[in-house]
Amino acid sequence: MQFFIFTFVSINRKKHMKHLFTIALFLFLRFIPNGFAQTNSLSYYINFSLENSPLLKGYQNQLVINQIDSLILKTAFKPSVNFSSTNFWSPIVDEFGYDESITHKGRNSALLTVRQTIIGNSDLKAKLNAFTLDNQSAQNSKSISEQDLKLAVTTQYITAYGILEEILYNEELESLLKKEEVLLKKLTENSVYKFTDYLNFQVNLQQQQLLINQRKAEYKNHLAILNYLCGITDTSYIVLNKPNIILQPSLSFENTLQYNNFKIDSLKIRNSDALIDYAYRPKLDVYADAGFMSTLSNYTYKHFGASIGFSLTIPIYDGGQRQQQHLKLKLSEQNRKNYQDFSRQQYRQKLDLLHQQLKETEQLINQAQTVIKTSRTLVEAYGKQIQTGDAAVTDYILSIQHLMNAQHVITQHTNHKLQIINQINYWNHEK
Numbered sequence: 001m002q003f004f005i006f007t008f009v010s011i012n013r014k015k016h017m018k019h020l021f022t023i024a025l026f027l028f029l030r031f032i033p034n035g036f037a038q039t040n041s042l043s044y045y046i047n048f049s050l051e052n053s054p055l056l057k058g059y060q061n062q063l064v065i066n067q068i069d070s071l072i073l074k075t076a077f078k079p080s081v082n083f084s085s086t087n088f089w090s091p092i093v094d095e096f097g098y099d100e101s102i103t104h105k106g107r108n109s110a111l112l113t114v115r116q117t118i119i120g121n122s123d124l125k126a127k128l129n130a131f132t133l134d135n136q137s138a139q140n141s142k143s144i145s146e147q148d149l150k151l152a153v154t155t156q157y158i159t160a161y162g163i164l165e166e167i168l169y170n171e172e173l174e175s176l177l178k179k180e181e182v183l184l185k186k187l188t189e190n191s192v193y194k195f196t197d198y199l200n201f202q203v204n205l206q207q208q209q210l211l212i213n214q215r216k217a218e219y220k221n222h223l224a225i226l227n228y229l230c231g232i233t234d235t236s237y238i239v240l241n242k243p244n245i246i247l248q249p250s251l252s253f254e255n256t257l258q259y260n261n262f263k264i265d266s267l268k269i270r271n272s273d274a275l276i277d278y279a280y281r282p283k284l285d286v287y288a289d290a291g292f293m294s295t296l297s298n299y300t301y302k303h304f305g306a307s308i309g310f311s312l313t314i315p316i317y318d319g320g321q322r323q324q325q326h327l328k329l330k331l332s333e334q335n336r337k338n339y340q341d342f343s344r345q346q347y348r349q350k351l352d353l354l355h356q357q358l359k360e361t362e363q364l365i366n367q368a369q370t371v372i373k374t375s376r377t378l379v380e381a382y383g384k385q386i387q388t389g390d391a392a393v394t395d396y397i398l399s400i401q402h403l404m405n406a407q408h409v410i411t412q413h414t415n416h417k418l419q420i421i422n423q424i425n426y427w428n429h430e431k
Contacts, residue, residue: 042243059142079114106295110293122274144258159222197394253343283312382399
Protein backbone atom coordinates (compact mmCIF):
# COMPACT_ATOMS: atom_id res chain seq x y z
CA MET A 1 0.00 0.00 0.00
CA GLN A 2 2.77 2.43 0.88
CA PHE A 3 4.61 1.67 -2.40
CA PHE A 4 1.40 2.31 -4.36
CA ILE A 5 0.90 5.71 -2.73
CA PHE A 6 4.56 6.69 -3.30
CA THR A 7 4.38 5.80 -7.00
CA PHE A 8 1.05 7.55 -7.41
CA VAL A 9 2.47 10.80 -6.00
CA SER A 10 5.70 10.66 -7.94
CA ILE A 11 3.87 10.52 -11.31
CA ASN A 12 2.24 13.88 -10.92
CA ARG A 13 2.49 15.24 -7.41
CA LYS A 14 0.59 18.47 -7.82
CA LYS A 15 -2.20 17.14 -10.00
CA HIS A 16 -3.15 14.19 -7.81
CA MET A 17 -2.46 15.55 -4.30
CA LYS A 18 -6.15 16.16 -3.68
CA HIS A 19 -7.05 12.62 -4.78
CA LEU A 20 -4.28 11.20 -2.60
CA PHE A 21 -5.70 12.92 0.47
CA THR A 22 -9.13 11.46 -0.27
CA ILE A 23 -7.73 7.94 -0.63
CA ALA A 24 -5.63 8.25 2.52
CA LEU A 25 -8.64 9.49 4.49
CA PHE A 26 -10.72 6.57 3.24
CA LEU A 27 -8.04 4.04 4.24
CA PHE A 28 -7.71 5.65 7.68
CA LEU A 29 -11.44 5.54 8.30
CA ARG A 30 -11.72 2.01 6.91
CA PHE A 31 -8.98 0.54 9.08
CA ILE A 32 -9.30 2.84 12.10
CA PRO A 33 -8.47 0.92 15.29
CA ASN A 34 -10.88 0.58 18.20
CA GLY A 35 -8.65 2.82 20.25
CA PHE A 36 -9.88 5.73 18.15
CA ALA A 37 -13.58 5.06 18.89
CA GLN A 38 -15.64 8.10 19.80
CA THR A 39 -15.78 8.89 23.50
CA ASN A 40 -18.34 10.91 25.45
CA SER A 41 -18.38 12.21 29.01
CA LEU A 42 -21.11 12.37 31.62
CA SER A 43 -21.43 16.14 31.20
CA TYR A 44 -22.16 15.63 27.49
CA TYR A 45 -25.20 13.48 28.23
CA ILE A 46 -26.42 15.69 31.07
CA ASN A 47 -26.22 18.85 28.97
CA PHE A 48 -27.93 17.14 26.05
CA SER A 49 -30.78 15.89 28.25
CA LEU A 50 -31.32 19.33 29.81
CA GLU A 51 -31.47 20.96 26.40
CA ASN A 52 -33.93 18.38 25.01
CA SER A 53 -36.30 18.07 27.97
CA PRO A 54 -39.81 19.32 27.05
CA LEU A 55 -40.66 19.49 30.76
CA LEU A 56 -37.91 22.03 31.45
CA LYS A 57 -38.91 24.02 28.37
CA GLY A 58 -42.47 24.01 29.71
CA TYR A 59 -41.33 25.43 33.04
CA GLN A 60 -39.36 28.13 31.22
CA ASN A 61 -42.44 29.10 29.23
CA GLN A 62 -44.49 29.13 32.43
CA LEU A 63 -42.11 31.70 33.90
CA VAL A 64 -42.69 33.94 30.88
CA ILE A 65 -46.47 33.42 31.11
CA ASN A 66 -46.44 34.45 34.78
CA GLN A 67 -44.54 37.61 33.90
CA ILE A 68 -47.10 38.43 31.21
CA ASP A 69 -49.98 37.82 33.65
CA SER A 70 -48.30 40.19 36.10
CA LEU A 71 -48.12 42.90 33.44
CA ILE A 72 -51.78 42.31 32.54
CA LEU A 73 -52.76 42.76 36.19
CA LYS A 74 -50.85 46.04 36.40
CA THR A 75 -52.55 47.40 33.31
CA ALA A 76 -55.97 46.34 34.69
CA PHE A 77 -55.60 48.90 37.46
CA LYS A 78 -54.62 51.72 35.17
CA PRO A 79 -57.25 54.11 33.78
CA SER A 80 -59.28 52.58 30.96
CA VAL A 81 -60.28 54.78 28.02
CA ASN A 82 -63.18 53.79 25.74
CA PHE A 83 -65.09 55.37 22.90
CA SER A 84 -68.76 54.46 22.46
CA SER A 85 -71.41 55.59 20.00
CA THR A 86 -75.16 54.87 20.01
CA ASN A 87 -77.37 55.93 17.10
CA PHE A 88 -80.98 55.00 16.39
CA TRP A 89 -84.10 56.53 14.78
CA SER A 90 -87.71 55.64 15.64
CA PRO A 91 -90.00 57.07 12.97
CA ILE A 92 -93.72 57.70 13.50
CA VAL A 93 -95.82 57.10 10.39
CA ASP A 94 -99.51 58.06 10.38
CA GLU A 95 -99.34 58.32 14.17
CA PHE A 96 -98.01 54.73 14.38
CA GLY A 97 -94.67 54.18 16.13
CA TYR A 98 -92.92 54.10 19.49
CA ASP A 99 -94.08 56.52 22.14
CA GLU A 100 -92.27 59.73 21.38
CA SER A 101 -92.04 60.55 25.09
CA ILE A 102 -89.83 57.48 25.49
CA THR A 103 -87.83 57.40 22.29
CA HIS A 104 -87.81 61.07 21.39
CA LYS A 105 -87.87 59.68 17.83
CA GLY A 106 -84.23 58.64 18.17
CA ARG A 107 -80.92 59.16 19.90
CA ASN A 108 -77.37 59.95 18.88
CA SER A 109 -74.36 59.76 21.17
CA ALA A 110 -70.59 59.72 20.80
CA LEU A 111 -68.73 59.55 24.13
CA LEU A 112 -65.13 59.22 25.27
CA THR A 113 -65.14 57.64 28.73
CA VAL A 114 -62.29 57.37 31.24
CA ARG A 115 -62.73 54.94 34.18
CA GLN A 116 -60.41 54.29 37.11
CA THR A 117 -60.71 51.78 39.94
CA ILE A 118 -59.35 53.11 43.21
CA ILE A 119 -57.44 50.35 45.00
CA GLY A 120 -55.03 50.43 47.92
CA ASN A 121 -51.32 49.88 47.33
CA SER A 122 -51.27 46.92 49.73
CA ASP A 123 -54.06 45.19 47.79
CA LEU A 124 -52.28 45.62 44.46
CA LYS A 125 -49.00 44.53 46.01
CA ALA A 126 -50.59 41.32 47.35
CA LYS A 127 -52.07 40.49 43.94
CA LEU A 128 -48.75 41.09 42.21
CA ASN A 129 -47.01 39.06 44.90
CA ALA A 130 -49.16 36.07 43.92
CA PHE A 131 -47.52 36.06 40.48
CA THR A 132 -44.08 36.49 42.03
CA LEU A 133 -44.67 33.44 44.23
CA ASP A 134 -45.95 31.47 41.23
CA ASN A 135 -42.71 32.33 39.44
CA GLN A 136 -40.63 31.22 42.42
CA SER A 137 -42.59 27.97 42.60
CA ALA A 138 -42.13 27.31 38.88
CA GLN A 139 -38.42 28.08 39.10
CA ASN A 140 -38.00 25.76 42.09
CA SER A 141 -39.98 23.01 40.34
CA LYS A 142 -37.77 23.51 37.29
CA SER A 143 -34.65 23.11 39.44
CA ILE A 144 -36.03 19.94 41.05
CA SER A 145 -36.88 18.52 37.62
CA GLU A 146 -33.35 19.28 36.47
CA GLN A 147 -32.00 17.39 39.47
CA ASP A 148 -34.35 14.46 38.77
CA LEU A 149 -33.16 14.34 35.16
CA LYS A 150 -29.49 14.57 36.17
CA LEU A 151 -30.03 11.76 38.69
CA ALA A 152 -31.64 9.49 36.07
CA VAL A 153 -29.01 10.20 33.41
CA THR A 154 -26.10 9.81 35.84
CA THR A 155 -27.55 6.55 37.22
CA GLN A 156 -27.80 5.08 33.72
CA TYR A 157 -24.34 6.40 32.77
CA ILE A 158 -22.75 4.74 35.82
CA THR A 159 -24.51 1.45 35.03
CA ALA A 160 -23.28 1.47 31.43
CA TYR A 161 -19.76 2.49 32.45
CA GLY A 162 -19.58 -0.34 35.00
CA ILE A 163 -20.31 -2.85 32.23
CA LEU A 164 -17.66 -1.21 30.03
CA GLU A 165 -15.12 -1.61 32.84
CA GLU A 166 -15.88 -5.32 33.00
CA ILE A 167 -15.48 -5.61 29.23
CA LEU A 168 -12.06 -3.95 29.31
CA TYR A 169 -10.84 -6.06 32.20
CA ASN A 170 -12.11 -9.30 30.66
CA GLU A 171 -10.46 -8.41 27.38
CA GLU A 172 -7.21 -7.97 29.30
CA LEU A 173 -7.63 -11.46 30.76
CA GLU A 174 -8.52 -12.82 27.33
CA SER A 175 -5.27 -11.43 25.96
CA LEU A 176 -3.38 -13.12 28.78
CA LEU A 177 -5.12 -16.44 28.14
CA LYS A 178 -4.38 -16.27 24.41
CA LYS A 179 -0.68 -15.87 25.10
CA GLU A 180 -0.74 -18.80 27.50
CA GLU A 181 -2.76 -20.82 24.99
CA VAL A 182 0.02 -20.57 22.41
CA LEU A 183 2.58 -21.76 24.95
CA LEU A 184 0.31 -24.52 26.29
CA LYS A 185 -0.28 -25.81 22.78
CA LYS A 186 3.46 -26.22 22.21
CA LEU A 187 3.91 -27.94 25.57
CA THR A 188 1.02 -30.28 24.77
CA GLU A 189 2.58 -31.14 21.42
CA ASN A 190 5.79 -31.92 23.31
CA SER A 191 3.79 -34.17 25.67
CA VAL A 192 4.49 -31.97 28.70
CA TYR A 193 0.72 -31.62 29.26
CA LYS A 194 -2.12 -33.92 28.38
CA PHE A 195 -4.42 -33.09 25.48
CA THR A 196 -7.34 -32.98 27.92
CA ASP A 197 -5.52 -30.23 29.84
CA TYR A 198 -5.22 -28.25 26.64
CA LEU A 199 -8.92 -28.77 25.84
CA ASN A 200 -9.85 -27.68 29.36
CA PHE A 201 -7.86 -24.52 28.84
CA GLN A 202 -9.52 -23.99 25.43
CA VAL A 203 -12.99 -24.27 26.97
CA ASN A 204 -12.17 -21.59 29.54
CA LEU A 205 -10.78 -19.32 26.84
CA GLN A 206 -13.94 -19.75 24.79
CA GLN A 207 -16.08 -19.06 27.86
CA GLN A 208 -14.08 -15.91 28.43
CA GLN A 209 -14.74 -14.79 24.84
CA LEU A 210 -18.44 -15.61 25.22
CA LEU A 211 -18.59 -13.58 28.44
CA ILE A 212 -17.02 -10.59 26.67
CA ASN A 213 -19.55 -10.78 23.83
CA GLN A 214 -22.41 -11.00 26.33
CA ARG A 215 -21.11 -7.96 28.18
CA LYS A 216 -20.74 -6.04 24.90
CA ALA A 217 -24.34 -6.76 23.98
CA GLU A 218 -25.43 -5.67 27.45
CA TYR A 219 -23.32 -2.51 27.18
CA LYS A 220 -24.87 -1.57 23.82
CA ASN A 221 -28.33 -2.02 25.32
CA HIS A 222 -27.58 0.24 28.28
CA LEU A 223 -25.93 2.76 25.97
CA ALA A 224 -29.15 2.82 23.92
CA ILE A 225 -31.17 3.42 27.11
CA LEU A 226 -28.83 6.31 27.99
CA ASN A 227 -29.35 7.86 24.55
CA TYR A 228 -33.11 7.37 24.91
CA LEU A 229 -33.15 9.23 28.25
CA CYS A 230 -31.25 12.14 26.73
CA GLY A 231 -33.13 12.28 23.44
CA ILE A 232 -30.06 11.33 21.40
CA THR A 233 -30.59 9.49 18.12
CA ASP A 234 -27.28 7.67 17.77
CA THR A 235 -26.63 3.94 17.39
CA SER A 236 -22.84 4.11 17.05
CA TYR A 237 -20.53 2.43 19.55
CA ILE A 238 -19.45 5.01 22.12
CA VAL A 239 -16.75 4.54 24.75
CA LEU A 240 -17.83 6.28 27.95
CA ASN A 241 -15.27 8.24 29.92
CA LYS A 242 -14.87 7.55 33.60
CA PRO A 243 -17.50 9.62 35.46
CA ASN A 244 -16.03 12.31 37.65
CA ILE A 245 -18.49 12.25 40.55
CA ILE A 246 -17.38 14.01 43.72
CA LEU A 247 -19.19 13.65 47.03
CA GLN A 248 -20.78 16.97 47.95
CA PRO A 249 -20.85 18.19 51.57
CA SER A 250 -24.07 17.60 53.48
CA LEU A 251 -26.55 20.46 53.81
CA SER A 252 -29.17 21.27 56.38
CA PHE A 253 -32.72 20.58 55.23
CA GLU A 254 -33.46 24.31 55.23
CA ASN A 255 -30.90 24.84 52.45
CA THR A 256 -32.34 22.28 50.01
CA LEU A 257 -34.70 22.59 47.07
CA GLN A 258 -37.20 20.34 48.85
CA TYR A 259 -37.49 22.75 51.77
CA ASN A 260 -37.74 25.70 49.40
CA ASN A 261 -40.96 24.21 48.03
CA PHE A 262 -42.51 24.16 51.49
CA LYS A 263 -41.34 27.72 52.14
CA ILE A 264 -42.93 29.03 48.93
CA ASP A 265 -46.17 27.17 49.70
CA SER A 266 -46.27 28.84 53.12
CA LEU A 267 -45.83 32.28 51.54
CA LYS A 268 -48.59 31.48 49.05
CA ILE A 269 -51.01 30.57 51.86
CA ARG A 270 -50.14 33.74 53.75
CA ASN A 271 -50.65 35.87 50.65
CA SER A 272 -53.98 34.16 49.86
CA ASP A 273 -55.09 34.88 53.43
CA ALA A 274 -54.33 38.59 52.93
CA LEU A 275 -56.20 38.65 49.60
CA ILE A 276 -59.35 37.40 51.35
CA ASP A 277 -59.35 40.45 53.62
CA TYR A 278 -58.61 42.81 50.73
CA ALA A 279 -61.62 41.39 48.84
CA TYR A 280 -63.92 42.67 51.61
CA ARG A 281 -62.64 46.24 51.54
CA PRO A 282 -64.79 49.01 50.01
CA LYS A 283 -64.25 49.52 46.28
CA LEU A 284 -64.47 52.85 44.55
CA ASP A 285 -64.71 53.43 40.79
CA VAL A 286 -64.55 56.95 39.34
CA TYR A 287 -65.29 57.87 35.76
CA ALA A 288 -65.56 60.86 33.46
CA ASP A 289 -66.87 61.21 29.95
CA ALA A 290 -67.18 63.88 27.29
CA GLY A 291 -68.81 64.03 23.88
CA PHE A 292 -72.13 64.39 22.19
CA MET A 293 -75.51 63.03 23.36
CA SER A 294 -78.83 64.14 21.92
CA THR A 295 -82.27 63.09 20.77
CA LEU A 296 -83.57 63.97 17.31
CA SER A 297 -84.91 67.32 18.52
CA ASN A 298 -84.12 70.91 17.83
CA TYR A 299 -80.80 72.49 18.74
CA THR A 300 -78.85 69.25 18.63
CA TYR A 301 -75.67 71.22 18.08
CA LYS A 302 -75.96 72.46 21.67
CA HIS A 303 -75.84 68.95 23.17
CA PHE A 304 -72.07 68.60 23.52
CA GLY A 305 -71.08 68.14 27.15
CA ALA A 306 -69.30 66.15 29.86
CA SER A 307 -70.06 64.29 33.09
CA ILE A 308 -68.25 62.81 36.08
CA GLY A 309 -69.31 60.23 38.59
CA PHE A 310 -68.32 57.41 40.93
CA SER A 311 -69.60 54.09 42.22
CA LEU A 312 -68.97 52.78 45.72
CA THR A 313 -69.33 49.17 46.92
CA ILE A 314 -69.15 48.35 50.64
CA PRO A 315 -69.39 44.63 51.65
CA ILE A 316 -71.64 44.25 54.70
CA TYR A 317 -72.61 40.61 55.11
CA ASP A 318 -71.75 37.44 53.17
CA GLY A 319 -73.15 34.70 55.40
CA GLY A 320 -69.81 33.91 57.08
CA GLN A 321 -67.91 33.02 53.90
CA ARG A 322 -64.93 35.14 54.88
CA GLN A 323 -64.33 33.22 58.13
CA GLN A 324 -64.72 29.88 56.35
CA GLN A 325 -62.14 30.84 53.73
CA HIS A 326 -59.68 31.81 56.47
CA LEU A 327 -60.32 28.47 58.19
CA LYS A 328 -59.60 26.55 54.98
CA LEU A 329 -56.24 28.29 54.59
CA LYS A 330 -55.42 27.65 58.24
CA LEU A 331 -55.97 23.92 57.73
CA SER A 332 -53.89 24.03 54.54
CA GLU A 333 -51.03 25.57 56.50
CA GLN A 334 -51.27 22.82 59.11
CA ASN A 335 -51.07 20.16 56.40
CA ARG A 336 -48.10 21.92 54.81
CA LYS A 337 -46.26 22.03 58.13
CA ASN A 338 -46.96 18.32 58.80
CA TYR A 339 -45.50 17.36 55.42
CA GLN A 340 -42.53 19.65 55.98
CA ASP A 341 -41.69 18.11 59.35
CA PHE A 342 -42.04 14.59 57.95
CA SER A 343 -39.84 15.45 54.94
CA ARG A 344 -37.18 16.90 57.24
CA GLN A 345 -37.09 13.65 59.21
CA GLN A 346 -36.96 11.54 56.02
CA TYR A 347 -34.19 13.72 54.62
CA ARG A 348 -31.93 13.08 57.60
CA GLN A 349 -32.75 9.36 57.71
CA LYS A 350 -32.10 9.02 53.98
CA LEU A 351 -28.70 10.71 54.17
CA ASP A 352 -27.67 8.70 57.24
CA LEU A 353 -28.58 5.47 55.45
CA LEU A 354 -26.71 6.47 52.28
CA HIS A 355 -23.57 7.44 54.19
CA GLN A 356 -23.68 4.12 56.05
CA GLN A 357 -24.00 2.23 52.75
CA LEU A 358 -21.12 4.26 51.31
CA LYS A 359 -18.87 3.35 54.23
CA GLU A 360 -19.73 -0.36 53.98
CA THR A 361 -19.18 -0.35 50.21
CA GLU A 362 -15.76 1.24 50.55
CA GLN A 363 -14.79 -1.44 53.09
CA LEU A 364 -15.85 -4.20 50.66
CA ILE A 365 -13.81 -2.58 47.88
CA ASN A 366 -10.72 -2.50 50.11
CA GLN A 367 -11.16 -6.18 50.99
CA ALA A 368 -11.59 -7.10 47.32
CA GLN A 369 -8.45 -5.16 46.40
CA THR A 370 -6.50 -7.29 48.89
CA VAL A 371 -7.94 -10.43 47.28
CA ILE A 372 -7.00 -9.14 43.82
CA LYS A 373 -3.44 -8.44 44.88
CA THR A 374 -3.05 -11.99 46.21
CA SER A 375 -4.87 -13.53 43.22
CA ARG A 376 -2.74 -11.63 40.71
CA THR A 377 0.43 -12.84 42.44
CA LEU A 378 -0.90 -16.40 42.30
CA VAL A 379 -1.76 -16.11 38.59
CA GLU A 380 1.70 -14.78 37.79
CA ALA A 381 3.31 -17.61 39.79
CA TYR A 382 1.23 -20.29 38.05
CA GLY A 383 1.96 -18.62 34.72
CA LYS A 384 5.68 -19.07 35.23
CA GLN A 385 5.21 -22.68 36.34
CA ILE A 386 3.07 -23.41 33.28
CA GLN A 387 6.01 -22.40 31.09
CA THR A 388 8.14 -25.12 32.69
CA GLY A 389 5.34 -27.67 33.02
CA ASP A 390 5.45 -27.63 36.83
CA ALA A 391 1.83 -26.41 37.41
CA ALA A 392 -1.47 -28.14 36.81
CA VAL A 393 -3.63 -26.44 34.18
CA THR A 394 -6.69 -26.75 36.41
CA ASP A 395 -4.89 -24.87 39.21
CA TYR A 396 -3.90 -22.11 36.79
CA ILE A 397 -7.48 -21.82 35.49
CA LEU A 398 -8.82 -21.78 39.04
CA SER A 399 -6.45 -18.94 40.00
CA ILE A 400 -7.65 -16.91 37.00
CA GLN A 401 -11.26 -17.49 38.02
CA HIS A 402 -10.48 -16.21 41.52
CA LEU A 403 -8.91 -13.12 39.99
CA MET A 404 -11.96 -12.57 37.75
CA ASN A 405 -14.37 -12.96 40.67
CA ALA A 406 -12.44 -10.47 42.79
CA GLN A 407 -12.31 -7.97 39.93
CA HIS A 408 -16.03 -8.44 39.35
CA VAL A 409 -16.68 -7.65 43.01
CA ILE A 410 -14.58 -4.48 42.77
CA THR A 411 -16.33 -3.37 39.58
CA GLN A 412 -19.77 -4.01 41.06
CA HIS A 413 -19.08 -2.24 44.34
CA THR A 414 -17.25 0.65 42.67
CA ASN A 415 -20.31 1.07 40.49
CA HIS A 416 -22.51 0.89 43.61
CA LYS A 417 -20.31 3.46 45.34
CA LEU A 418 -20.77 5.93 42.49
CA GLN A 419 -24.53 5.33 42.57
CA ILE A 420 -24.62 6.08 46.30
CA ILE A 421 -22.61 9.29 45.85
CA ASN A 422 -24.98 10.25 43.05
CA GLN A 423 -27.92 9.78 45.41
CA ILE A 424 -26.28 11.79 48.20
CA ASN A 425 -25.47 14.65 45.82
CA TYR A 426 -29.07 14.63 44.62
CA TRP A 427 -30.44 15.17 48.12
CA ASN A 428 -27.73 17.70 48.95
CA HIS A 429 -28.46 20.03 46.03
CA GLU A 430 -28.54 23.61 47.33
CA LYS A 431 -31.47 25.84 46.53
